[in-house]
Amino acid sequence: MNLSKSKYTRYCQCPKMLWMDTYKKECATQDPALERRFKEGNEVGDLAMGLLGDFVETTAYTDDGKLDIPTMLKNTKKYLAQGVENICEAAFSKNRCYCAVDILHKTATGYEIYEVKSSTEITDVYLLDCAYQKWVLGNSGLNIEHVFIAYINNKYVRSGEVDIHQLFTIEDVTDRLPPYYAQVAENVAAALEYIDKKDEPDMGPGAHCFKPYPCLYWDYCTRDLPKPNVFDLYRISGSKAEEYYNKGIVTFADVLRAGIKLNNIQYKQVTSEQFDLPTHVDKLGIKAFLDTLTYPLYFLDFESFQTCVPLYDGIRPYQQVPFQYSLHYIIEPDGELLHKEFLADENSDPRRALAERLVEDIPQSVCTLAYNKAFECMVIKQLAEVFPDLSEKLLNIRENIHDLLDVFRDGFVYDKAMGGSLSIKSVLPAMFPDNPDLNYHNLNDVHNGTEATATFLSLRGMEKSERDKLRASLLAYCKLDTMAMVKLWQRLRELCV
């Protein structure tokens, strides 16, 4: 059991995380979004291999599909001896410390490390990672002259084939490494000790469970904490929750007893839980919100994808690209509920077709409701920028969007079943606990936005019957999102009678 780059950085976030990875990996919760990011990171790594020109790659796999590290180490030795200028995945192992360098570049007098990242900025974790690599390679007898990080340039706009020299920004971080490098030897010794420990370490929850990355062992580590607890408070930061936790303020009873300052939603959350209060309803607040709405009334929800490497011309890395919407609408308050929807063809840039349909489907100057409208407004603004001929109509739709989330964010309605979350996925079941038609779990294939994105991106080249089935699932999912808004709006009308 040795250290690697990722194990080292995980140790730096939380020593117990490294121990869990080693002995209790099965206790991690699954995170499909993380798996997708990991896959995307590998694709970006492959793309970056040519950044410095011709290269060789050491990567080898065993028969069961795992990395064949002994072969990679052997390949690296061979290429170093041959004086190859760029070695990708150059592998080194020294005193139980392993690392594979994304690109090892030979200079006249030594070597340079190039670490490739799929994010759009350099963070402390990357510097920790680079310092570890420099240390391992230094111990392996290499003279490391410079360390660079190649990360994603979010100003890059694709035009034709992906230009990797524009897609990546390369920054020399050599001068930023000393404080991180100075800690490597000590950290490595402590991390190896942790790996060798047989007994599970005792580590309390805190800010380290969320930053720099949310830890997948959270459920396991907090299994004995009373629920709900101070970490569940609405929008509390990890460091604030840790501060309270360390003072012995754990339960909501503790929170009230300690008299800590709570915001409006937190106060409702704590008191409704603690005193088992019925749904909080502020009729005047709800009525004031409903009075801002006019008819016909539209309910809009987009689905979008964002990829590190833009799929089409005119798109930046990680730009939100809408591919689907659902639109429920009524002409008058108690009128018939009508529905329109759009789901793009997965084989081309979806934006033009979506924008054209959107301006057809939503008349000018009508009132449109979205849930957390910042996203819908941002998507429409971007469409208006790309399609000047539709801009006026798109911006008119945008100007008339109201936010259903405001009712909940302003605390006009709170039910303890929301559990301190105002996401529509929490609010809907809290307001309609026994309605199977409004239960996202009862949908096929697609149950949340992450799955919608992954499903849409997987459609290309798929066999027809499977494709048709998944497209139907996408439509059903997005339709439920706007139906959820309709139901919430109807419930609000009932509540303020």
Ligand code: SF4
């Ligand atoms: S949940 Fe927190 S304490 Fe547990 S392993 Fe993760 S970071 Fe460490």
